[in-house]
Amino acid sequence: MEYFVCRCRGIGEVFVDGVSQGTNKDADGKVSVKLCNPGLHIISLRCQNGGNCVPKTVEVNICDTDPICPKEVHFRCS
Amino acid sequence: MFMRTLPLKLFLFAALCCAGCAHYHDNPPASSSQPGYRYDTVRLPPSKEKPFVVLAFSGGGTRAAAFSFGLMEELQRVTYTAPDASKRSLLQDVEIVSSVSGGSFTSAYYALFPDTFFTDFPKEVLTRNIQGALVWRMLNPYNWWRLASPDFSRIDMAEEYYDHAIFKGMSFGALLQRPKGSSPFLVLNATDIGITHRFEFTQDQFDLLCSDLSGVSVSRGVAASSNFPVAFAPLTLNIYKDGCVPLPLWVEEALKPGNRDKRRIADATAAHSYREPDRRYAHLLDGGLSDNLGLRGPFTAVTTLDSAWSLVKQINRERIGRIIFISANAKTTKKRSWDAKSSPPGVGAVLDVVMNGPMDDVSFDSLESTDGHFNQMKQLGRTIDSCNARLKQAFRPADEQGGTARGPEPEPIPNPLTTDYGFVELTFDDIPDPHLRRCLQELPTNFSLPEPTTRLLRVSAQYLLMNSERFQEVMKRIDAKWQPDQVTIDQALINEVCGKY
Numbered sequence: 001m002e003y004f005v006c007r008c009r010g011i012g013e014v015f016v017d018g019v020s021q022g023t024n025k026d027a028d029g030k031v032s033v034k035l036c037n038p039g040l041h042i043i044s045l046r047c048q049n050g051g052n053c054v055p056k057t058v059e060v061n062i063c064d065t066d067p068i069c070p071k072e073v074h075f076r077c078s
Numbered sequence: 079m080f081m082r083t084l085p086l087k088l089f090l091f092a093a094l095c096c097a098g099c100a101h102y103h104d105n106p107p108a109s110s111s112q113p114g115y116r117y118d119t120v121r122l123p124p125s126k127e128k129p130f131v132v133l134a135f136s137g138g139g140t141r142a143a144a145f146s147f148g149l150m151e152e153l154q155r156v157t158y159t160a161p162d163a164s165k166r167s168l169l170q171d172v173e174i175v176s177s178v179s180g181g182s183f184t185s186a187y188y189a190l191f192p193d194t195f196f197t198d199f200p201k202e203v204l205t206r207n208i209q210g211a212l213v214w215r216m217l218n219p220y221n222w223w224r225l226a227s228p229d230f231s232r233i234d235m236a237e238e239y240y241d242h243a244i245f246k247g248m249s250f251g252a253l254l255q256r257p258k259g260s261s262p263f264l265v266l267n268a269t270d271i272g273i274t275h276r277f278e279f280t281q282d283q284f285d286l287l288c289s290d291l292s293g294v295s296v297s298r299g300v301a302a303s304s305n306f307p308v309a310f311a312p313l314t315l316n317i318y319k320d321g322c323v324p325l326p327l328w329v330e331e332a333l334k335p336g337n338r339d340k341r342r343i344a345d346a347t348a349a350h351s352y353r354e355p356d357r358r359y360a361h362l363l364d365g366g367l368s369d370n371l372g373l374r375g376p377f378t379a380v381t382t383l384d385s386a387w388s389l390v391k392q393i394n395r396e397r398i399g400r401i402i403f404i405s406a407n408a409k410t411t412k413k414r415s416w417d418a419k420s421s422p423p424g425v426g427a428v429l430d431v432v433m434n435g436p437m438d439d440v441s442f443d444s445l446e447s448t449d450g451h452f453n454q455m456k457q458l459g460r461t462i463d464s465c466n467a468r469l470k471q472a473f474r475p476a477d478e479q480g481g482t483a484r485g486p487e488p489e490p491i492p493n494p495l496t497t498d499y500g501f502v503e504l505t506f507d508d509i510p511d512p513h514l515r516r517c518l519q520e521l522p523t524n525f526s527l528p529e530p531t532t533r534l535l536r537v538s539a540q541y542l543l544m545n546s547e548r549f550q551e552v553m554k555r556i557d558a559k560w561q562p563d564q565v566t567i568d569q570a571l572i573n574e575v576c577g578k579y
Contacts, residue, residue, distance in 0.1 A: 001381065001390075001455070003494065014394070016383050017327040022395035033494035034394045037382035039339050040331040061336055067458055067494050068465070 002038045002062045003070035005031045010077035012045040012053055023048070033070050038063045045075040053077050100223075100230035102314055103237070105284070106293035108321040114281030115250045115291050117387035121173060122259040124392055126399035127161055129556060131171045132380075132389075133262075134373040135181025136441075137304070137366040138408035139523045142180030144204050144532040145408040148539030149504060150188060151196065152565075153404075156543075158557035168553075171402075174379075174387065176265040176278075176372040178365035180525075181406065182303040183244070186296050189264035190248050202244055204532040208525035211243070212236055231311035233301055241297035250279070250299070251292035263387065265375050267365035268302035271312055275348040276368040277302070277360065278375055282386030286352040287315060287360065288322035302362040307433075312361035317352055325349060328384045342384060370437045373405055373444045381451055393497055400498040402552055403448060406539060407505045409441065411519040445503060452499035459495030466490040500552035504542040514538075514567065517576030534567070534575045541565040 006014050006024040014021040016036055024045060026032050040061050045053040053075040065071050113119045124130050131153075135146040156168040177185035183203050188195045215221055215235055224230050241247055253264065270277040277283060279299035284291040302313045332339075332346035351357055368374065379385040380401065392398045412430075416423045423431075473487045509515040518538060521531065543549055544562040553560040 001451075017331060019383065019388075019391060020395070021383075021391060026396075030492060032394075033492055035390050035494060037339065037342065037384060037390070039337045039342055040334055041383075042327055042331060059331075063338070067462060068491055070494075 002036050003033050003065045003067045004036060004043070004060070004062050004073055005033055005070050006043065006045050006073050006075060007031060008045055008047075008053060008075040008077050010047055010049060010051075010053075012047045012075070012077065015044045015046065016041050018042070033067060036062055043073050045077075047077045049077070051078050100225075100227035100234075102229055102231070102234045103295065103298060105287070105289045105291070105298075105315050107290065107316075107318045108285070108288045108323070109290040109292070110321075112251070112281075112290055112292045113254070114284070115254055115279075116281045117174070117263045119254065119281075120256070120258060120261075120263050124173060124397045126397060128166075129168070129171045129400040129402050130173050130389070130392070130398045131168060131402045131404065132376045133172055133175045133177075133185075134371055134376055134403065134405045135175065135177035135185055136371045136405070136407045136409060137179030137181060137364065137523075138410070139180040139304075139525050140204060140208070140527040140532065141410075141521050141523060141535060142406070142408035143183045144527065144535035145504070145539045146177070146181045146184040146406040147199055147204065148536030149404065149406045149543060150184065151536060152540040152543045152563075154196065155563060156553070158553060158560050160557075172262045174263045174265060174376065176267060176375045177303065178267050178370055178372045179304040179306070180408070180523075181372060182266050182300045182365070185264055186245065186266060186300050189253060189261045190245060190296060192261045200532065204527075205529045206243070208239075210526055211239060212525075215239060229314075231313075233305050233310040233313045236310060237295070237297050237301035237313070240300055241295050245295065245297045245300070247295065248297075249293060249295050250281075253296070254292060264296075265372075265387075266296075266299035266303045267369060267372055267375060268299075268305065268313070268362040269365055269367040270348070270360050271363050271367070272357070272361055273348050273351050274368065275344070276365070276374055277362055279303075280386065285323050286325070286349055288318035288320065288352075289316065303365045305363045307363050307367070312363050315360045315362065317357050317360055319355070322353070325353065326384075326386070332384070342382070345378070345384065366437055369440065369444060370409075371405055371407055371441050371444050373403075373441075373448055376403060377444060377448050377451070380448075398497060400500070400556070401452075402500040403452075403502070404543075404549075405445065405448075405501075405503045407441070407445075407503055408535075409438065409505060410521060410523070411507070413516070413520070449501050449503075452501045455495055455497070455499055459493060459497075462491055462493040462495065466493070498555060500548065500555075502543070502546050502549045502552065504539055504546065506538070508542055508546075509538065511567075511572075514572050514576060517572070528575075530571060530574050534571050537565065537567050537571070541567055 011025050014024050042057050044057045047053045062071050153169040157165050160166045175185040266279040268277045281291045329346045329349045332342045380389045383390050506518040544565045
């Protein structure tokens with residue numbers, strides 16, 4: 001199992017390979033660590049306020065992570 | 079002369095017409111009007127408050143059907159107090175049933191007829207001489223002519239029988255008509271022999287074939303799942319090339335250079351193969367050839383986001399708090415006496431080993447992988463909790479430690495592994511009575527068992543569940559006050575089925 005987080009100033013819905021994985025932050029505003037299988041994935045973040053998150057999609061190879069040091073994928077909400 | 083042979087000629091003409099017309103039931107092309115038989119369309123969104131129970135039923139003919147039925151009977155009796163103080167049966171928490179071969183009769187019947195399942199299934203399936211009925215159909219001259227058609231084989235005849243006698247003509251479309259959440263998501267597993275890969279009867283799989291599962295009978299799925307090699311010919315499905323939905327995004331990602339996960343690459347290659355121009359048909363045999371436990375699909379779902387019914391996705395969405403897998407494994411362990419003699423075993427015995435040896439090995443690996451994954455997830459979760467406890471201890475305020483302050487308390491490490499995992503396997507190997515254990519392990523694999531034998535199998539499953547330490551631990555974590563039922567196996571029944579000591 002591999003782990004990643006979507007860092008963004010705002011709150012958004014995380015998509016992995018086109019499938020929703022819930023929001024990038026929990027109810028307390030803390031970044032949620034997401035689980036995935038190892039390998040290449042397309043990750044995107046749909047901003048909750050209706051704005052676009054940049055970049056639109058990110059292709060990342062998620063491997064050799066652990067739950068304490070998840071892969072960080074960065075987005076900007078506009 | 080012509081007039082004298084006319085009846086014979088007419089008969090032959092009719093028979094040839096009949097043979098020419100005989101054709102397997104085509105799976106229809108894709109339809110945009112149907113949502114399709116998928117987890118999300120037949121189940122309500124899962125809730126963290128309830129256990130997410132997944133059942134896996136193995137192959138093994140009527141032996142497996144009766145064993146898995148016994149498990150279902152006991153699950154109905156297992157009740158616990160939910161956090162909202164209501165009483166629930168664990169059967170209500172069954173979200174997915176994944177099955178192979180004989181176990182598919184139980185899972186499909188329950189998915190179609192949950193209200194009458196416990197009263198009707200024993201007489202409709204367990205005590206029915208399915209094998210005898212199929213032999214009689216084979217002996218019917220009408221079917222000889224139909225079987226002469228290249229597009230109609232013994233498995234299509236078997237499917238007709240299952241459809242008429244057991245599953246009452248119900249299709250996957252009928253399952254879609256049921257109220258959402260009224261029966262578990264059914265995953266019937268077969269093997270696509272063109273690519274030697276697991277094939278499940280879900281719309282997500284049929285999307286790859288550009289076909290609509292709603293128009294396929296449930297009996298066709300059960301027939302494919304229990305399509306024992308040699309006894310039956312492979313079951314054929316059409317692969318269409320028009321009206322296809324795009325392949326899931328993960329398939330393309332998995333096939334790009336740089337991926338190291340060989341299982342993921344194999345799964346993506348299999349999915350991609352249905353879109354190759356020269357693949358016009360898929361030929362299916364027994365699901366046991368690729369996974370005789372029905373556990374491979376649930377394992378993929380609990381370890382990847384690639385599965386169409388991924389449980390990892392539900393964990394990420396914070397919709398699952400507790401996962402329980404229960405595997406009803408009706409595997410037999412035959413006692414071999416070959417090694418007492420110098421003469422080698424015969425062809426039949428060797429074929430038996432060739433068929434079952436690799437299957438048992440794959441099953442063992444599936445069990446080990448699932449159990450290992452659950453243990454690893456629990457251990458990692460505990461490790462983070464321990465780290466946080468140590469951090470907190472190391473940064474206690476100065477007055478508590480009697481020393482100098484060490485700075486502000488650090489933020490605890492977020493723990494994403496809060497899901498509770500439980501894996502329970504029911505197997506004859508765990509029956510303590512050696513006489514009964516040997517008796518169950520020696521049961522034949524067929525579709526005709528005497529009624530007392532099916533009763534013994536049912537009560538054995540119930541006994542194994544109630545005496546499983548793993549299951550008891552899982553239930554205590556759900557409800558600390560839960561106590562297992564006392565299940566005893568009637569000695570008279572054992573004597574009747576197994577003979578006296």
